[in-house]
Amino acid sequence: xxxxxxxxxxxxxxxxxxxxxxxxxxxSINNLQWYRQNSGRGLVHLILIRSNEREKxxxxxxxxxxxxxxxxxxxxxxSRAADTASYFCATDKGSYKLIFGSGTRLLVRP
Amino acid sequence: xxxxxxxxxxEVTEMGQEVTLRCKPISGHNSLFWYRQTMMRGLELLIYFxxxxxxxxxxxxEDRFSAKMPNASFSTLKIQPSEPRDSAVYFCASTGDGDGAxxxxxxxxxxV
Numbered sequence: 001x002x003x004x005x006x007x008x009x010x011x012x013x014x015x016x017x018x019x020x021x022x023x024x025x026x027x028s029i030n031n032l033q034w035y036r037q038n039s040g041r042g043l044v045h046l047i048l049i050r051s052n053e054r055e056k057x058x059x060x061x062x063x064x065x066x067x068x069x070x071x072x073x074x075x076x077x078x079s080r081a082a083d084t085a086s087y088f089c090a091t092d093k094g095s096y097k098l099i100f101g102s103g104t105r106l107l108v109r110p
Numbered sequence: 111x112x113x114x115x116x117x118x119x120x121e122v123t124e125m126g127q128e129v130t131l132r133c134k135p136i137s138g139h140n141s142l143f144w145y146r147q148t149m150m151r152g153l154e155l156l157i158y159f160x161x162x163x164x165x166x167x168x169x170x171x172e173d174r175f176s177a178k179m180p181n182a183s184f185s186t187l188k189i190q191p192s193e194p195r196d197s198a199v200y201f202c203a204s205t206g207d208g209d210g211a212x213x214x215x216x217x218x219x220x221x222v
Binding site: 041045092100101 | 114141145152153155158160165166205209210211212213214215218
C-alpha cells in the first residue's frame with residue numbers, strides 16, 4: 001500500500017516560476033525523501049529530510065516537513081524546462097524500506 | 111561506480127514463459143529493493159533484502175514471483191509462469207546507509 005500521496009497530481013508552470021508539490025503520509029517516519037523521474041528512466045534521489053528536521057535546502061530545492069500534520073512540501077525555485085519530470089515522495093520508517101507516493105507530474109513550459 | 115545495473119532493458123515474452131530479471135547493486139550497498147511501476151498502481155515495493163537476506167516480501171503479488179540474492183553483487187527476480195498483467199517496468203534499487211536509494215534504469219517487461 002502507498003504511504004505517501006502527492007498533491008497535485010499534475011502541475012504546469014512557466015519557466016522561471018516556482019513549483020510547489022505536497023506530500024502527505026499516514027504513519028510516523030524516520031525520514032522522508034524526494035525523487036525525480038524523467039520519462040522512461042529510473043528514479044533519481046533529490047533530497048532527504050529527517051523526522052527531527054523542519055526544513056532543508058539543496059540548490060534550487062527547498063523541502064519542509066511537518067510531522068504534526070504528516071506532510072511535506074517540495075519547492076523548486078526558478079524552474080527550468082529541464083525540471084519537467086515526475087516527482088515522488090518516499091517515506092522510510094527506519095528500516096530503509098521506502099514506500100513511494102503516486103507522484104506529481106510537473107511540466108515546465110519554455 | 112557504474113550505478114545499479116539491470117538487465118535486460120526490455121523483455122517481450124509470451125504468456126506462460128519464465129522471465130528472469132537481473133540486478134547488480136552498487137558495490138558496498140547492503141540493501142536492495144525490487145519495485146514494479148505501472149500507470150494503474152504506481153511504484154510498488156515487491157521485496158527488499160538486507161545483507162543478502164530477504165527482509166520483507168509482502169509486496170510480492172503471487173507465488174509466481176520469486177526473488178533471490180545469492181551474493182552481495184547480484185539479485186534476480188523471476189516470474190514463472192508470466193501473465194499479461196505482469197507487464198510493467200521493474201526497477202532495482204540499492205542503498206548503503208539509507209540516505210537515499212540509487213535506482214537502475216529498469217526493465218520494461220511486456221507479456222503478450
